[in-house]
Amino acid sequence: xxxxxxxxxxLIWALEILAIAIPIALSVAYITYAERRVIGLMxxxxxxxxxxxLGLLQPLADxxxxxxxxxxxxxxxxxxxxxxxxxxxxxxALVAFAVVPFGETTLFGLWxxxxxxAIAHLNVGILYILAISSLAIYGVLxxxxxxxxxxxxxxxxxxxxxxxxxxxxxxxxxxxxxxxxGSMDLSVIVNAQKxxxxxxxxxxxxxxxxxxxxxxxxETNRTPFDLVEGEAELVAGxxxxxxxxxxxxxxxxxxxxxxxxxxxxxxxFMGGWDAPIPALDxxxxxxxxxxxxxxxxxxxxxxxxTFPRFRYDQMMRxxxxxxxPWTLAWIAVLGLFTYAGELNSSLTILSxxxxxxxxxxx
Amino acid sequence: xxxxxxxxxxxxxxxxxxxxxxxxxxxMHSVMFLIFCFFNSAGLFFLLDAEFLxxxxxxxxVGAVMVLFMFVIMMLEVNQAKLREGFLQYLPMGGMIxxxxxxxxxxxxxxxxxxxxxxxxxxxxxxxxxxxVEIGKVLYTQYLLGFEIAAIILLVALVGAIVLTLRTRxxxxxxxxxxxxxxxxxxxLRKVRM
Numbered sequence: 001x002x003x004x005x006x007x008x009x010x011l012i013w014a015l016e017i018l019a020i021a022i023p024i025a026l027s028v029a030y031i032t033y034a035e036r037r038v039i040g041l042m043x044x045x046x047x048x049x050x051x052x053x054l055g056l057l058q059p060l061a062d063x064x065x066x067x068x069x070x071x072x073x074x075x076x077x078x079x080x081x082x083x084x085x086x087x088x089x090x091x092x093a094l095v096a097f098a099v100v101p102f103g104e105t106t107l108f109g110l111w112x113x114x115x116x117x118a119i120a121h122l123n124v125g126i127l128y129i130l131a132i133s134s135l136a137i138y139g140v141l142x143x144x145x146x147x148x149x150x151x152x153x154x155x156x157x158x159x160x161x162x163x164x165x166x167x168x169x170x171x172x173x174x175x176x177x178x179x180x181x182g183s184m185d186l187s188v189i190v191n192a193q194k195x196x197x198x199x200x201x202x203x204x205x206x207x208x209x210x211x212x213x214x215x216x217x218x219e220t221n222r223t224p225f226d227l228v229e230g231e232a233e234l235v236a237g238x239x240x241x242x243x244x245x246x247x248x249x250x251x252x253x254x255x256x257x258x259x260x261x262x263x264x265x266x267x268x269f270m271g272g273w274d275a276p277i278p279a280l281d282x283x284x285x286x287x288x289x290x291x292x293x294x295x296x297x298x299x300x301x302x303x304x305x306t307f308p309r310f311r312y313d314q315m316m317r318x319x320x321x322x323x324x325p326w327t328l329a330w331i332a333v334l335g336l337f338t339y340a341g342e343l344n345s346s347l348t349i350l351s352x353x354x355x356x357x358x359x360x361x362x
Numbered sequence: 363x364x365x366x367x368x369x370x371x372x373x374x375x376x377x378x379x380x381x382x383x384x385x386x387x388x389x390m391h392s393v394m395f396l397i398f399c400f401f402n403s404a405g406l407f408f409l410l411d412a413e414f415l416x417x418x419x420x421x422x423x424v425g426a427v428m429v430l431f432m433f434v435i436m437m438l439e440v441n442q443a444k445l446r447e448g449f450l451q452y453l454p455m456g457g458m459i460x461x462x463x464x465x466x467x468x469x470x471x472x473x474x475x476x477x478x479x480x481x482x483x484x485x486x487x488x489x490x491x492x493x494x495v496e497i498g499k500v501l502y503t504q505y506l507l508g509f510e511i512a513a514i515i516l517l518v519a520l521v522g523a524i525v526l527t528l529r530t531r532x533x534x535x536x537x538x539x540x541x542x543x544x545x546x547x548x549x550x551l552r553k554v555r556m
Contacts, residue, residue, distance in 0.1 A: 069459070123492055125416045134425030138397070141429070145390065145436050160429055165376065167425075184494060317539050 001232065009070030016119045020097050028255040029059035035301045042085050044298040069244035074147060075191075077241065081146035086242070086249035089139020093256035096132040099125040100263055101187045103286035105275040116187040116272055117286070120131060125186040128265065133219065136257060137163045140228070140238050143250070147241040148314030155237035159221060159228040165319035166218040173212040176205050177268050192359045195275040197357040204357050208330055209269045210325050213296070216261035218319070219255060220253035222300055224307035262296035263289070369409055378404035390433050393428060400424050411486055414494040 033048065033055070038087055073082055099122050104114040122128050137160055144156020175277025181189040182266040193199045202209045217357070218225040229237035239250050266272060270292050273285025334354065338361075341351035355361050379399030386392040400423050407416030501509050530536075 078388075078390070081394075122413065124494055126414050127421065131417045131421035131425060134421060137425075137429055138432075141432055141436075145432075157433070157436070160433060164426065164429065254462055280532070313537070314539055 013119075015348055020119060021066045021094060022100075024097065024254070024256055024259060025096065027254055027259060030257050031297060031301075032062070033059045034297075035304070038298065038301045039305045042302070044191070051322070059316075063248070066244055070091035071244040071246055073240075074149070074241050076148045077282060078146040081142045082241075083246070085146060087141050088142055089136060089137075089253040090249050091257070092132045092135040092139075093253040093260065095261050097256075098131050099128050099186060100199070100260070101125075101190065101267070101272070103284070103289060104187070112224070118187070121185075121187065122185070123185045126178065126184045126268075127188075129173065131173060131261070133257070133259035134163070134167055134225070135237040136219075136253065139253065143242070144238040147238070149241055150235045152238050153239050154232045155228050155240075158234075160228065162218055162221070162225065162315065162319075165316060166215040166323075169211055169319060169327050170219065170329060171217040173208040173215065173325070174268070175206075176208045176327070176330055176334055177201055179331070180204065180211070180354075180357045182358065186267055186272075190267055190274065190326065192357075194272040194274055196267075196278055197271065198272075199273075199346075199357070200269065200271040201357065204354065205269065205330070207326060211327055213261070213265050213268070213299075215319075215323065216265065217300065217303060220257040222254075222258065223304040224310050226309060227312055227315060258297065259293065262300065263295045264338055265296050301313035302354070365409060369406070372402045372405035372409065375399075376406070389438075395422050395429050396431075400428070411481075412493055414497055415482050478498060 002007035036058075037047040037055070047055070048058040051057045051061045091111040096118045101116045101118040101121075103117045105117055106114050107114075126287050135219075140159045140163075144152040144159070147153075159307055177189060178184060183189060183192075191202055217223075221228045228234075229239070234240070237249055242250065266289060272292075273289040275281050275283060275285075275288055337350045337354040338358065339351065376399050376556070380394045382393045383399065386395055400419060403415040404419045407419060448543060451491030
């Protein structure tokens with residue numbers, strides 16, 4: 001009995017993981033398609049439209065092409081780490097999805113209470129995602145170092161500087177969200193924003209929303225922060241020596257991280273699976289969440305078509321001299337607002353104002 | 363049964379990782395072993411329901427400290443032959459330290475202080491006990507002074523490190539980025555009537 005129970009639990013876990021991993025892999029494939037079409041549209045050209053209707057089979061053709069290509073391992077590279085690096089880049093990008101809640105469900109009335117649709121319902125969800133996404137750097141670092149090529153090495157050093165710098169302001173932006181929601185549990189954060197768009201944290205935390213999303217851009221090495229892959233000076237950055245499937249693994253990781261950042265931006269600042277106005281509640285929450293996420297992915301692509309690349313020193317300045325002071329100041333402001341009413345009764349209006357967004361205080 | 367199995371798994375892997383740090387020939391491989399070791403220690407924290415500590419361990423040590431380690435190692439040119447030169451010379455000293463530590467560990471382990479009866483049996487709290495909240499409460503009430511002093515010391519160290527590396531070269535040309543960013547059309551463009 002015990003063993004059948006354990007086998008059943010294992011099976012359910014495996015299904016849960018597949019139910020998230022397969023859609024991610026598919027959406028990565030089609031985001032590359034969307035990216036080419038959208039950028040094509042913005043640059044007044046066609047984009048890929050040859051393979052299949054409207055070019056819809058292009059991602060499959062690309063995948064097949066990459067799969068059939070030969071994997072070349074440079075002779076003087078560190079072979080173990082060279083092969084391990086793409087895996088080390090991909091694993092954190094996928095593992096981070098374990099705590100992302102995709103909505104709340106009663107499974108068509110089968111359960112009495114609503115369950116959170118996440119593989120693991122952690123009460124330190126945000127910290128987990130921060131920790132896991134900070135691991136993504138090892139893939140880049142290892143790829144750059146083990147290739148034994150100066151371009152790859154310089155690119156990976158750049159990537160490290162970039163990720164470490166922007167992780168800090170990203171973390172502080174998240175602290176602001178925690179101060180409002182009073183929990184690190186992602187589903188609690190979404191429920192704290194329930195009841196229409198005027199409850200969403202984008203309103204009291206608008207600068208933090210900008211900081212988070214732009215830092216997310218920098219973390220995933222997307223344009224305008226793709227100095228790592230700056231093809232004019234570094235050929236293709238840390239992936240210059242990779243070919244075939246190992247190369248594809250890196251772009252899988254990059255687009256996976258992009259989906260994750262978009263998902264988290266919608267969960268933390270845009271109310272997650274909450275409808276913008278309560279009258280629209282009849283549309284399932286997961287649909288709302290995915291719509292918001294798709295919008296942010298579109299914004300990522302839009303950025304790529306719009307902005308020129310940052311210079312390295314400009315990027316460092318933005319991270320350390322603009323975002324970091326902003327986030328620190330906003331934390332102080334939020335803290336002062338929260339407890340202003342206790343200092344002086346004439347300031348109660350301030351703490352009431354912020355208290356509207358803080359369900360843990362009432 | 364499950365828990366004990368995971369404990370032995372994490373503990374063994376942590377020890378294997380620790381051995382790997384010392385025994386690996388390549389410095390880069392040592393760093394990878396150390397990261398592996400940190401992961402397994404985080405696993406041990408998870409088993410104790412201390413998920414906050416476990417994740418902080420990964421976030422800070424693996425996500426930040428080890429990246430800097432790796433950064434330094436990547437930039438160094440480590441000469442393997444030269445490293446092995448002094449092996450015999452330092453062997454007696456190193457061996458002695460290892461021996462003293464071993465005796466100390468055996469002494470501590472057999473003294474009875476670390477006996478399972480002496481340590482209060484750690485049961486699992488219910489789901490309503492959130493250890494992040496508990497740590498925060500203790501840190502900001504009971505140990506507030508110590509916490510703040512530690513924070514100040516870290517801040518001083520931070521400022522010190524920046525001051526040590528801060529030098530402005532007079533012979534190099536620097537760009538003032540805020541000036542560049544704030545340039546308006548009128549500053550650069552002059553309409554000339556021809």
